[in-house]
Amino acid sequence: MRSLLVDRARSRQAQKRGGGLHQVELKDETAQAATQDEKLLALDEALERLASLDPRKTRIVEMRYFGGMSVEETAQVLNVSPITVKREWSKARAWLYREMKATEP
Numbered sequence: 001m002r003s004l005l006v007d008r009a010r011s012r013q014a015q016k017r018g019g020g021l022h023q024v025e026l027k028d029e030t031a032q033a034a035t036q037d038e039k040l041l042a043l044d045e046a047l048e049r050l051a052s053l054d055p056r057k058t059r060i061v062e063m064r065y066f067g068g069m070s071v072e073e074t075a076q077v078l079n080v081s082p083i084t085v086k087r088e089w090s091k092a093r094a095w096l097y098r099e100m101k102a103t104e105p
Contacts, residue, residue, distance in 0.1 A: 009037035
């Protein structure tokens, strides 16, 4: 699911940069979609950095955020306790927030 969303955001970003398309007026919906795409790409980059530091936290984020899994389901798949998933989920969210804020223009 993560790669599908990221690929879609990348293709939309590429389409915005030309490709023989004519220029149109930017509307609120388009601006909002572009902002969401940029945030998704920033999240993907931050997750890549997190994966090099802590692969388990990355898997938890992928399962919870992209997969929509509950704490209990994630714990069962990773063979850890639910409290471990909650703790790692909290740490991963804080780390990702800090990383994404640091890379904002």
